[in-house]
Structures are given as structure tokens and as C-alpha cells.
Amino acid sequence: MKKNKQKKGILKNLLVVFVLIIFTALLIPGVFGSLKFGLDLQGGFEVLYQVETVDDSEITKDVMNSTYKALLKRIDILGVNEPVITIEGNDKIRVQLAGVTDQDEARKILSSAATLTFRDTSDNLLMTSSVLKAGGASVGQDSKGRPAVKLSVSDKDEFYNVTKRISGTTDKTIVIWLDYEEGVSKFANEQGKCGTSESKCLSAATVSQGFASDVIIQGDFTTEEVNNLVSLINSGSLPTKLNELSSKTVGASFGSDSLSKMVIAGSIGFAFVVLIMVSLYRFAGFISSVGLLIYTVLTFGIFWLVGGVLTLPGIAAMVLGIGMAVDSNVINFERIKDEMQSGISLSTAFKKGNKNSISTIIDANLTTFIIALILFIFGESSVKGFATMLMISIVTTMLIMVVFTRVLLKLFVDADLFVKKPKLFIGRIRENIKSFKFVNSAKKFVLISILLIIIGAISLGVKKMNLGVDFKGGTSINIKSENILKIKDVEKYIEKLGYTINDDEVIDDNTVYVKITDKLTQQQILNLKNNLEKDYKASSDIGVVSDMVKRELIKNAIMSLLLAAIAIIIYISLRFRFNYAVSAIVALLHDVFLIFATFSLFNLEVETIFIAAILTIIGYSINDTIVVFDRIRENMNNDKPKNKDELKVVVDKSLNQVIKRSFITSITTIVTVLCLILFGSHEVMEFNIALLVGLVAGTYSSIFIAGWLWYVMESKVVGKPKRKKWYEIDEIEEKKVKGVNN
Numbered sequence: 001m002k003k004n005k006q007k008k009g010i011l012k013n014l015l016v017v018f019v020l021i022i023f024t025a026l027l028i029p030g031v032f033g034s035l036k037f038g039l040d041l042q043g044g045f046e047v048l049y050q051v052e053t054v055d056d057s058e059i060t061k062d063v064m065n066s067t068y069k070a071l072l073k074r075i076d077i078l079g080v081n082e083p084v085i086t087i088e089g090n091d092k093i094r095v096q097l098a099g100v101t102d103q104d105e106a107r108k109i110l111s112s113a114a115t116l117t118f119r120d121t122s123d124n125l126l127m128t129s130s131v132l133k134a135g136g137a138s139v140g141q142d143s144k145g146r147p148a149v150k151l152s153v154s155d156k157d158e159f160y161n162v163t164k165r166i167s168g169t170t171d172k173t174i175v176i177w178l179d180y181e182e183g184v185s186k187f188a189n190e191q192g193k194c195g196t197s198e199s200k201c202l203s204a205a206t207v208s209q210g211f212a213s214d215v216i217i218q219g220d221f222t223t224e225e226v227n228n229l230v231s232l233i234n235s236g237s238l239p240t241k242l243n244e245l246s247s248k249t250v251g252a253s254f255g256s257d258s259l260s261k262m263v264i265a266g267s268i269g270f271a272f273v274v275l276i277m278v279s280l281y282r283f284a285g286f287i288s289s290v291g292l293l294i295y296t297v298l299t300f301g302i303f304w305l306v307g308g309v310l311t312l313p314g315i316a317a318m319v320l321g322i323g324m325a326v327d328s329n330v331i332n333f334e335r336i337k338d339e340m341q342s343g344i345s346l347s348t349a350f351k352k353g354n355k356n357s358i359s360t361i362i363d364a365n366l367t368t369f370i371i372a373l374i375l376f377i378f379g380e381s382s383v384k385g386f387a388t389m390l391m392i393s394i395v396t397t398m399l400i401m402v403v404f405t406r407v408l409l410k411l412f413v414d415a416d417l418f419v420k421k422p423k424l425f426i427g428r429i430r431e432n433i434k435s436f437k438f439v440n441s442a443k444k445f446v447l448i449s450i451l452l453i454i455i456g457a458i459s460l461g462v463k464k465m466n467l468g469v470d471f472k473g474g475t476s477i478n479i480k481s482e483n484i485l486k487i488k489d490v491e492k493y494i495e496k497l498g499y500t501i502n503d504d505e506v507i508d509d510n511t512v513y514v515k516i517t518d519k520l521t522q523q524q525i526l527n528l529k530n531n532l533e534k535d536y537k538a539s540s541d542i543g544v545v546s547d548m549v550k551r552e553l554i555k556n557a558i559m560s561l562l563l564a565a566i567a568i569i570i571y572i573s574l575r576f577r578f579n580y581a582v583s584a585i586v587a588l589l590h591d592v593f594l595i596f597a598t599f600s601l602f603n604l605e606v607e608t609i610f611i612a613a614i615l616t617i618i619g620y621s622i623n624d625t626i627v628v629f630d631r632i633r634e635n636m637n638n639d640k641p642k643n644k645d646e647l648k649v650v651v652d653k654s655l656n657q658v659i660k661r662s663f664i665t666s667i668t669t670i671v672t673v674l675c676l677i678l679f680g681s682h683e684v685m686e687f688n689i690a691l692l693v694g695l696v697a698g699t700y701s702s703i704f705i706a707g708w709l710w711y712v713m714e715s716k717v718v719g720k721p722k723r724k725k726w727y728e729i730d731e732i733e734e735k736k737v738k739g740v741n742n
Contacts, residue, residue: 010412010415010417013411016408017287017408020294021290021293024294024297025293027297031297031301032300034304035310036304036310037098038096038098038310038385040311040312040683041098041262041311041315042098042099042259043099044100045100046096047094047095047110047244047246048093048094048095048244048245048246048549049093049095049110049244050092050243050245050548051091051093052242059090059091064087064090064091065087067093068093071085071095072085083095083096084096095110115128115129115178116129116177117176117177118174118176119174119187121175121188123175123185123187127158131154132151132153133154136154137151138150139227139230140216147223148216149216149230150217151215151217152214153212153213153214159212161210165210167210173205173207175194175201175203176201176204176215177200187201187204191204202217245546245548246545247525247542247544248541248543249541257681261680261681262315264679265678265679266315266318266322266675269671269675270296270322272668272671273292273326277289277292277668281329282423282425283412283418283424283425284329284333284425284427287412288333288401290405290408291329291401291404291408292326295325295393295396296322298399299389299393299396302396303389303392306392308388310389311386312683313383314385314388317387317393321389321397322672323665323669323671323672323673324368324620324665324669325397328364328365328397328401329405330665331357331627332353332402333426333427334658334660334661335352336349337426337427337429338353340426345419346418346426350409356634359630360627361398361402362398363575364622364627365398365623367568367571367572367623367626368620368623369394370564370567370619371564371616371619372387372619373387373391374563374567374615375387376388376391378563383608383609383611383612386609387612412425413425435656437652438655438704438707439652442711445700445705445708446705449590449701449705453593453597455597456593456596456597457597460600463600463603465599466599466604467605468607468608470545470549470607470608471553471606471607473546474502474517474519475518475542476514477528477541478513478540479513479532480510480511480539480540481539483510483536484509484510485510485512485538487504490504491514494514499517500517502515503515507682519544528542564615565585565618568584568585568588568622569581572584572622572626572629576629579710579713579714580629582709583625583706583713584625584706586706587621587702587705588618588622588625590701591618591694591697591698592614592694594694594697595614595617595690595694595697599686605686606686607686609686609687610687612687613686613687613690613691614694616691616694617691617695620694620695621694621698624665624666624698627702628654628662628706629706629710631654631658632651632707639653642718644718646718647715647718651710655707659703662699662703666696669695670692670695673692673695676688677692
């Protein structure tokens with residue numbers, strides 16, 4: 001009877017698991033189909049403008065909002081469904097138009113400022129918006145109380161002279177235009193539509209005499225239309241000037257190719273992670289994989305809900321997040337195994353393992369979240385998208401990989417299915433752990449690190465860093481053709497056009513990447529694209545970065561790294577002690593330096609997303625280090641060492657306990673990154689290489705450097721009485737005081 005009840009319970013639990021798998025699988029097409037893709041995944045156009053006023057007046061928040069609305073109005077003309085327009089800082093606007101078909105037309109429409117002009121019925125220019133007060137348009141009413149636009153006049157003499165002249169003409173009509181196009185806009189054609197939303201002709205007013213008072217534009221306007229007109233006219237009547245600071249175009253073929261490669265890379269990486277988890281942790285690994293599937297779909301779903309735009313760095317963050325999410329389960333499973341070594345039951349080990357691992361998981365994920373938050377605050381464009389995905393993945397990790405998988409596993413533990421077969425539940429239990437003398441062997445590892453640092457320092461001193469367009473300014477050109485492209489032919493072609501080549505690279509037989517020092521103008525970009533298409537039948541992605549963008553990028557990068565270091569020191573000092581924080585920072589500096597050294601040594605290009613990679617590795621490495629420190633702290637509290645030798649035993653014991661977890665987590669993450677390198681898009685190749693080097697360095701430093709550094713500092717105070725704080729009263733003195741009082 002009991003066995004039958006047990007079997008029914010197990011079947012019920014298995015049914016719940018398979019229903020979850022099927023339900024999640026059914027959600028995949030809907031979730032991925034609803035995502036908004038960035039221009040690097042579907043092609044499109046991105047431009048960063050600096051907003052200026054022609055009359056040198058101050059750039060205010062209202063001015064930026066008016067310019068924002070003016071750009072939005074122009075984008076509506078282009079027919080782009082989901083544009084991304086972002087105000088950056090006090091005077092910059094970034095526009096991203098994914099999927100736009102005619103990128104050259106988009107540039108032309110966006111860069112033309114919203115301009116108000118006064119003309120006669122023959123379309124001759126009478127006055128520009130310079131006669132109006134900057135931002136002087138406001139919502140008003142006509143004589144019948146209907147919504148109208150009110151214009152404030154600044155140059156009253158000019159306005160009076162023009163209106164007096166018009167009053168003496170035959171038709172006595174002055175026409176007000178918004179964005180009049182020479183040779184295209186004609187009053188004869190627009191006369192019947194003036195004052196409607198279908199026309200750029202805002203008003204055709206009869207002028208009977210000269211006047212210099214404020215002007216009322218009346219027509220068949222709704223309140224909403226009047227509000228929009230006020231914003232547009234204010235944008236034009238300033239008028240604002242948009243200076244292009246940087247731009248990037250991505251052909252549709254480049255975007256779709258990148259997307260397909262990243263999907264393949266992500267799928268292969270996911271499959272490898274599942275294989276590793278099931279082979280190491282058997283049934284628990286299978287449940288972890290189910291949680292991983294739910295985690296992936298939920299993360300993308302939340303990203304869609306918050307209006308995120310998925311880019312190549314965003315997908316890279318997600319694939320990396322998969323590897324990192326597994327870590328929470330690896331930490332938990334290894335703690336369960338540790339408890340089972342003492343011979344206790346699976347049920348008891350499961351409870352104790354869950355309890356002992358939770359603080360480590362929270363500490364590790366919180367530090368990574370802090371890094372992602374700093375990235376979000378100081379990052380731009382795709383880096384901000386990367387940070388958003390990383391933060392969402394961390395939250396989802398805590399919800400699914402920590403809470404949900406534990407609930408699922410508890411169902412089977414409580415059903416007593418694995419009481420007699422614990423290995424089938426959690427994998428092989430280690431009975432005897434070989435104790436490696438980490439502290440005694442530390443000098444060897446420190447010497448290896450010193451040697452690598454010396455090699456890196458020489459490379460950085462001699463070769464320096466291969467800075468990309470983002471950090472040097474200039475223009476990057478990706479050329480893709482159906483014909484085989486020879487790098488020497490491309491070099492001669494570019495130089496023949498009068499441009500100076502800074503660097504170039506053959507991506508494959510049909511794709512060449514070229515960097516030039518020249519900062520191309522809008523017309524030069526158009527000419528170059530047309531020439532490449534004509535002479536090579538090639539499509540091209542062209543990105544331009546100005547010196548101003550370069551300076552701000554470098555400033556933000558330095559600020560991000562400094563804030564990340566400060567945040568880590570504060571957090572670890574609060575959660576552990578200052579000795580732990582110092583050890584962690586030294587280990588992090590070691591990891592970051594090795595990434596810089598590797599990029600210098602192999603002449604790898606450093607672009608914007610490189611900073612995201614560095615900060616990600618800082619988060620990941622500190623994650624690894626905290627797991628080590630958490631175990632050291634736990635063993636310190638249990639063993640309470642009184643001298644250096646006992647302290648050495650504690651450090652060695654702690655590192656031996658966590659080394660398997662560190663390697664497993666690193667392998668799962670490294671596998672996903674390797675899949676991105678082997679099967680993913682070229683556009684994030686350097687990013688993935690930085691992650692790979694950082695992951696290896698981070699694992700190495702967490703085990704062989706951070707623990708030893710902590711031991712060196714702690715060995716100076718171990719066994720010595722703790723210094724009393726200024727507010728603590730010595731016990732003897734306290735007794736004396738009590739005696740006197742008595």
C-alpha cells in the first residue's frame with residue numbers, strides 16, 4: 001500500500017516536470033517572436049547627435065524634449081515601427097532605427113532641423129524663424145475658442161515690414177510652412193490642405209495691414225495636434241542644429257547572419273551545459289537543466305516586458321548568464337555532497353546543503369549585480385543593453401535556479417525515491433578528498449603570475465593596445481561581397497579614394513574589415529557605400545566616431561572601473577572583513593591586467609564592448625573569490641586557528657573543498673564562451689576572447705592567489721588578542737570601577 005502510494009507520488013512529480021518542459025517549450029516561439037532586435041541583428045542605422053542652437057542660447061530640458069519630438073515626427077515618415085531614441089547627457093540624442101530600408105534617406109530626414117518659414121503664395125521666402133522668440137510657440141485659442149498655435153515675435157521691425165509689404169499685394173496672403181522642401185513643397189498643391197495634419201503648410205493667413213504683434217496659427221486642429229505643432233515649431237524656431245558625432249550602418253544581410261550564428265552558438269552551448277550537469281549530478285543535474293530552460297525563457301520574457309532591445313552583446317550576456325546561473329546549482333549540489341560525506345541521510349544532507357549554500361549564492365550574485373548596475377548607469381547603447389540583460393539574468397537566477405529548482409528537487413527527496421540510490425540523485429560522493437598543500441605551493445603560482453605580468457608589461461610598453469575606432473576616433477568599414485576579396489586590393493582601393501588606413505583584417509574570403517583615421521561625413525559615407533557596391537558588388541557597414549565621443553567613452557570607462565573596484569571593497573568589507581576585500585581587489589587587478597596584456601600581445605582590437613567584458617569578468621571573478629572566502633570564513637569560525645600552522649590548515653582545507661566547484665562552474669561557462677567564439681558572430685569575437693581569458697585568469701586567481709594573499713595578511717594577526725575599540729572597557733578596569741562604586 002505504501003509502495004503504491006510512493007509510486008503514485010513519484011509519477012505525479014515526474015508528470016509535473018514534463019508538463020513544465022512542454023509548457024516552456026511551447027512558450028519559446030511566442031517569447032522569441034515578440035522580442036525587439038537591435039540593428040546589429042536585423043540591419044539598420046544608428047546615429048549620435050549633439051544638439052546645438054543656432055542663436056547660441058542655452059540648451060534646456062524643454063529644448064531637448066522638443067528636438068526629441070521633432071525627430072520622432074521624422075521617423076514616422078520613415079515608417080520604422082519601433083525606433084529607439086535616447087537623450088544622453090544634457091545635449092546629445094542617440095537614434096537607432098533597426099530594420100530601416102533606406103538608410104541614406106533616413107540620415108537626410110533626421111539631420112534636417114524642424115524649420116519654420118514664412119512665404120508668399122508663389123513660395124518665395126519672406127522670413128525665417130529667426131524673427132520669432134526661441135521656444136516661443138505656445139498653445140492658444142482662435143477667436144472661436146478652438147485650439148490654435150500662438151507665436152511670439154522677437155524681431156518686430158522685420159515682421160512689420162514684411163506684413164506691410166504683403167498687405168499691398170493682390171492676394172494679401174502669407175503662408176507659414178514647417179520643413180518646406182525646395183522644389184517639392186508648393187502652395188498651389190497644398191492650398192486645400194493647409195492647417196491639416198496631412199500638409200507641411202500650417203497656415204495661409206490674410207494680411208490686411210502691417211503688424212508686429214504675436215501671431216495665431218489657426219486651422220482644423222485637435223488639441224493633441226496643436227501640442228505636437230508647438231513642440232515641432234519650438235524645435236524649428238530655435239532652431240536646433242544636429243551635429244553628427246558618430247554613426248553606424250548595418251546591412252540586413254550582416255544582421256541576419258549575426259543572429260543565426262548567435263542562435264546556433266547559444267543552442268550548442270546550452271546543450272553542452274546540460275550534458276555536463278547531467279553527467280556530473282545525474283537526476284539533480286536533469287532538474288537543474290529543466291530549471292535552466294525555464295530560466296532562459298523567463299529571462300528573455302522579462303527582457304521583452306521591460307522593452308529591451310536585443311543586440312549581439314545582449315545575447316552574449318544571456319549565454320554567459322546561462323553559465324553563471326549553473327553556478328548556483330553547482331554550489332548547492334557540492335554542499336549537499338559535502339554533507340553526505342559524513343554519512344547522514346540524503347534528506348538531511350539536502351536540507352543542510354541548501355541552508356549552508358544560500359549565503360554564498362546571494363553574496364556571489366549580489367556582487368555581479370552591482371557590476372551590472374554600474375555598467376547600466378555609465379554604459380552607452382549596446383553596453384546598456386548588455387547590462388540590462390545581465391541584471392535580469394541575475395534576478396531570474398535567484399528566482400528559478402535557487403528557489404524553483406530546490407522546490408522541484410524537494411518533491412523527489414520527500415518521495416524517498418533515492419534513499420537507497422543517492423548516487424543516482426546527486427552523482428558520485430567523494431569519500432576521501434586528496435588534500436593539496438595550496439599555501440606551501442603558492443610561491444610557484446605567484447612566480448607564474450609575476451612572469452605573465454612581466455611579459456604583459458613589456459608588450460604593453462612596446463606594442464601598446466590596438467585601440468579600435470571607438471577609442472581612437474575615425475571610421476570602421478566592414479566590406480562583404482559575393483566575390484573573393486583580397487586585402488591588398490581593398491587597401492589600394494581605399495587609399496586611392498584618399499583615405500588613410502589605420503588597420504585592416506581579413507574576416508573570411510568574402511569579408512574584410514578596415515579602419516581609417518578619417519572621420520567621414522554623411523556624403524562621404526554615401527559615396528563610399530555606392531562605390532563599393534558599384535566596383536565590388538559589396539555591401540558595407542560603416543561606423544564613424546568623433547573625438548568628442550572618444551573622450552567621453554574613455555572617461556566613462558575609467559569611471560566604471562573605479563566605481564566597480566570601490567563598490568567591491570565596500571561590499572566585501574561589510575560582509576567579510578577588510579583583509580578579504582584587499583585580497584579580492586589584488587586578485588581582480590591580476591585578472592584585468594592579464595586581459596589587457598593578452599590583447600596587447602596578440603594585437604586584438606579594443607572596442608566599446610571590451611569595457612563590458614572587463615566589468616563582467618570583475619563580477620564573475622569576484623563571484624568565484626567570494627565562494628572561496630565564504631568557505632574560509634566558515635572554517636575559521638568552526639576551527640578557530642590559534643597560530644600560522646593551524647591557519648594554513650584552514651586555508652588548504654577550504655580551497656580543497658571548493659576547487660571542484662570552481663572548476664565545474666568555470667568549465668560550464670568556458671564551454672558557452674568557446675561556442676560563441678567558434679560558432680558566433682565576428683562582431684563580438686574580441687568580447688568573447690576577453691571573457692575566455694578572464695574566466696581562466698579568474699578561476700586561477702581565486703584558487704591560487706586570493707586565498708594565499710588573505711593567508712599572508714591574516715597570519716600577521718592570528719593568535720594575537722584583538723585590539724579593543726575605543727568604546728570597549730577593559731574587563732579589569734570595569735571591575736575596578738564597580739569596586740569603587742560599591
